[in-house]
Amino acid sequence: MSRSSDVRDIDALERLRAALDELSHRLGADGETLRASVRHAQSYFAEDAPRYWRDQVRIAERELTQADQRLRNKRSAARPGDAAPATEEQKQVNRWRARLRLANDKLRACRPAAVRIDQAADKCMGPIIQLIELAGTSLPASVSELTQILDQLGKYRDP
Numbered sequence: 479m480s481r482s483s484d485v486r487d488i489d490a491l492e493r494l495r496a497a498l499d500e501l502s503h504r505l506g507a508d509g510e511t512l513r514a515s516v517r518h519a520q521s522y523f524a525e526d527a528p529r530y531w532r533d534q535v536r537i538a539e540r541e542l543t544q545a546d547q548r549l550r551n552k553r554s555a556a557r558p559g560d561a562a563p564a565t566e567e568q569k570q571v572n573r574w575r576a577r578l579r580l581a582n583d584k585l586r587a588c589r590p591a592a593v594r595i596d597q598a599a600d601k602c603m604g605p606i607i608q609l610i611e612l613a614g615t616s617l618p619a620s621v622s623e624l625t626q627i628l629d630q631l632g633k634y635r636d637p
Contacts, residue, residue: 488631491635495624499615506613516599523592538578545570583608 549567 487627488635491628495621500620502613502617505609509606510614516602519595520599523595527592528588531581531588534581535585538581539575542574545574552561
């Protein structure tokens with residue numbers, strides 16, 4: 479080796495190595511977080527939301543039946559010729575009918591939403607996996623190579 483080479487700032491390369499190492503760790507963690515978020519979204523739209531809205535349909539059907547029964551009881555308890563004021567009971571029946579319609583609409587919307595989420599997830603997962611592989615393989619290999627270069631430069635600088 480020639481002693482006339484100019485090796486001045488190995489510290490800058492050390493900082494680069496440390497930054498690449500940190501980047502590798504952060505990208506790996508962020509990639510795993512992204513992958514988990516995508517999987518969570520898929521699970522939510524494929525399983526959790528339909529289960530929730532099926533439960534809401536059952537609740538609304540049960541409550542509507544009960545509200546309808548209360549309305550019929552109120553109307554039948556009136557004496558012939560008397561109009562029973564069943565406005566509150568009628569409001570409850572209307573509310574539960576509206577809730578049942580909403581729950582059924584949401585339940586029907588779950589399947590197409592799950593398909594769209596799966597399609598979007600498929601598009602996202604490729605780049606996410608590439609990011610994770612970069613963080614787990616390529617960047618650590620670069621850090622290792624840079625470490626070897628720094629070791630050689632250190633030997634050159636401090637014979």
